[in-house]
Amino acid sequence: MDYELNVVMLACVNMIAVLGLAVFTGFTGLFSLGHAAFVGIGAYTSGVLTYHWDVPFFFALTAGTAAAGLSSLVIGIPTLRAKLRSDYFAIAILGFGEALRVCLENLSVTNGARGLSVSELSGPGWIVGTLILSLLVTRNFLKSRFGALFVAIREDPTAAEMAGIDLFRMRLLSLAVSAALCGASGALLAHRLAFIQPVMFTLTQSTQLLASVIAGGIGSISGPVIVAFVFTALPEMLRSLDMWRLPAYGLLLVLIMIFRPQGLLGYRELPDLFRRRQ
């Protein structure tokens, strides 16, 4: 039972990060290869706080979320202001992630590449609570005026700009929100596994996050979140096939792009499906 609980908790933590990326990639239409970096920032900020200064977990979680959100401005302000091509932006944010990893590996406060052993503070209550809170906040946020503006930008940036939407500010807002969610996920992850290492937050993780969002469907919250759960829980059940997990992700991305680019629930939410049946 303990094992199953752990798997479910891990899946919930991942769902929060995927939710973050879904806001950015699914709703604002920008492609990121570096969101694991924000998870890493959240994990390390909270981890360092609880490890060195015994900060209560609530404050560590808040600090991790805030740090990830703020750090997204560092990369977001220059790149989004320059309105880079979407693939240039993806590479720029990948570079940000790599630079961050090198920094984490060489700082003494993070204990370098050997990793940081933090205490196990985030119980199921924290994780499920944060997940529900993030789902609610994200849903309402995307239903607000901002959500509509994001979708307008995704569908046609030029037309959106002509209609008077400030592309730079909206994209930056979207990036900050998604990074903050990833940061919260990181803080929970660190205090769930009780051990963090810089290599946990590299391109492989970014790819997994992206694969979940694409497979779940662009423009949907419930799709990516469901897929994130499956993607975390399924490999755990098929431990013996662990080596083939990443090839399968890769293949899945290609197949989805060829046969079903809208993903599992593209532009729809889970409740919509039930409504249609009635």
Next chain:
Amino acid sequence: MQTLVTGLSVGGIYSLMAVGYSLIFSILSFSNFAHGAVIMLGAYIGLALATRLHWGLGLVVAGSVVGAGIISVFNERVAYAALRRRRAPSLFLMISAMGCSVFLENTVYATIGSRFFAFPEFFRREVVSLWGSSLSLLDLFAFTVSVGAIFALHLFITKTKTGIAIRAGVNDMTMCSLMGVNTDRLISIVFFLAGAFAGVAGVFLGIKYLVYPTMGWVTNKAYIAAVIGGLGSLPGALAGGLILGVLETLVSTYLSSVLRDVFSFTMLIALLIWLPNGLMGRETEEKI
């Protein structure tokens, strides 16, 4: 001086890889993230030919060129052709490319394993001295071949009929196909060329360092090199590779080798912001 020579020899290989990126970018305007995986497979093919069949260097390079070229064409047929025909946005092509890269890299990881392999020694560990600085035979050879190959490609693109068709395709694919060019074949040729360059780069990287599943990672550097020179420009790719090689060597010699990669990525971001078309790139229209 020594730094400059070392930098140029690394830069030569960066250029080889950057050319592949640039070629594909120029014709399909998306960044082929699977290029690194093709380079890695090229290195493995070269390695198999060298260790199992005991072929000489020339044959190994030739075999790897053909092998990587075919893989690259196959990759295009499977993963991009359907999207291309549907005129899917370049974001989809990029995701597909990312998927290919993850798939190929980790399949090698799962089948061949994460072991590091070394090529047999093709070059005596002899150094040539050049203007008072030393240079290994391998570096000299790799540099000469790189520059030679890029020059040959330049001739091919500018002087032959197929080359003219490629340049026409770069300019306007629809127009090009209306003029009676078989664009599917044209794109296959471009992917074969890119794969061929990836094969050469893979073998040289493998000889200079080692062969392992994630060696394609170095292509991030090549990507930076291609961006410096301007994506889609061949002379730009050559220049970008050499500039990046020299700058990186300077940073790791005089500052710190840890900072080298941070420096490259910072430079990339700075460059993308102030000079998004690179040194010799053409005006890019799509802006997000």
